[in-house]
Amino acid sequence: MRGVTIHEAGGPITVQDKEVRAAGPGEIRLRVGAAAVNPIDTLMWRTFAPAGPQSSLTPGMDAAGTVESIGPDVDRLSVGDAVMAAINARLPEGGAQAELVVVPACSVVPIPDGLAPTAASALPMNGLTALEGLRLLDLPPGATLAVTGGAGQLASYAIPLAKRQGLVVIADAKPEDAALVAGFGADHVVSRGGGFGADVRRLVPEGVDAVFDTAQLTRAALPAVRDGGGIAVVRGWDDGDDPERGVRVLPVRVTTALPNTDWLELISTEAAAGRLVPRIAGTYPPERAQEAYERMDSGGLRGRLVITF
Template identity: 40%
Template sequence: MTILSFGGPKVLTVADLPVPEPGRGEVRIRVQAAAIHPLDIVARSGFLGPMLPLGPRYVLGADVAGVVDAIGPSVTDFSIGQSVVGMSNWPDTKVGTQAEYVVLPTEVLASAPMAVEPAPAATLPLNALTARQALDILDLSAGQTLAVTGAAGGVGGFAVELARHRGLKVIGVAGPQDEEFLTGLGADFVERSEDPGAAIRKAARAGVDGVLDSAAIGAVVLAGVRDGGAYVGVTPPSPPESVRGIRTGVVLARGLRSQLTELVELVEQGRITLRAPRTYPIESVAEAHTTLAKGGVRGGVVLIP
């Protein structure tokens, strides 16, 4: 799936390109599933500015689930036919996964979770790595309280489970239809509102120790954080200005093999929940983008080449 110009979903086209060959430290993956994320919509729309100059044919996509098809020199830890998941560091490399084949360095790959179909497996890397790396930035200790906005979304759902795994108390902020899902993950539910900071304070009167703002609410949610707490957002380029000594930051997820391997193990242990995504053949990519842009698709949107 490629773009030659920026705009609405109709600029997305399927094109025949040469099959890529792996170099040193790389493998070629026959793609079985590739997730679509808001980053793809932002890139397609032309909102990345100088980072994405018009002219080259870009292949979009960061997440992949598939099978190793060819191995480059010096690769000894992956084998042909092995099922893998991975995350392309697309903003840096512009190597997209929404294709029949993609070549990626082994440092961004891990063995796929056992007994998991490719489509749900493809929803793991970017969302779960974002959640994990955001929690690392927040640096909370077991027993402290974390609020997660957009807690039923792709990043938010993983954040709730990973935070609980770290021994944190979790308040999940989401729509009323998601209460049962979030309480089932072990979170205290808070219904989203026009004043999320006040809603969080009702659940934690002294304020929470940190917020992972996966809904990109921004500065208004800081009212729910105690003095000296922490905030991490998922929307670059910059976080809200610090108030009352609250640390503020933004997570820019990176594909890292060691962390992705840990996340796969948590899936296999039943500590991370992979939800069934909505799938589309790659030829229906414009429809898939439209679906994702409307929101509310809890399991994510995945292309099948």
């Protein structure tokens, strides 16, 4: 069974044969057709440090394919079902970028109607990240939310999910992406760049209730937030002190959301309705994974790259 394999930080990305155990209680074994490459995967590649018996790593947190076999106590899925899955790549068995993976059944749902596996593979992890960030911010209907990195994949899910919760959404974009971001459901689109806080304050003089910082602006996004507001961050905070003015920093850890079947079903429903639209920037066989990782690592993509088996 082929699997994309990392042996050292920033080193060559190879394909190796891997043994895959049988599905245990509450698990399914998934035959992967497509596995998305996300920024978290390139971060794992750049920072991987072998520890104990885990001398290599198969990355990937998103997969789509078919149920190959099921373990005891699984009655919601059947062999042959077309499904998508959210996978914790930091577990000893590794992640999604392999031909066969074992996944808790709670982290697996049917592929949305009308969606190809390649597209479906880019839904679970980013959709769960968006929902977890919104949960942490805990904003009531009518509250104002600013989203950085408005044209990115994560923001393209966070914006419509925020609108579903009744929030007023301001997002940033380059001029050429403004119509795209408005199409995600943003009520207002401001220019991307160093004037984000000032632009948001021109629309909401007292500051927004919260920022969902998908672009990792961290402190540069703080001027947009009102006193006592919140900022959800996807790659942690910087090494400095906590923000002033009572602004709460809320780190988004998607691993806590991976077993949330209800959220995965919501993501599937929203995608089937066309409100969440995965964008695929290219597909690669596993033997070209290094090329995919280098392209993702260079930034600027409007969508995800996908490893196909």
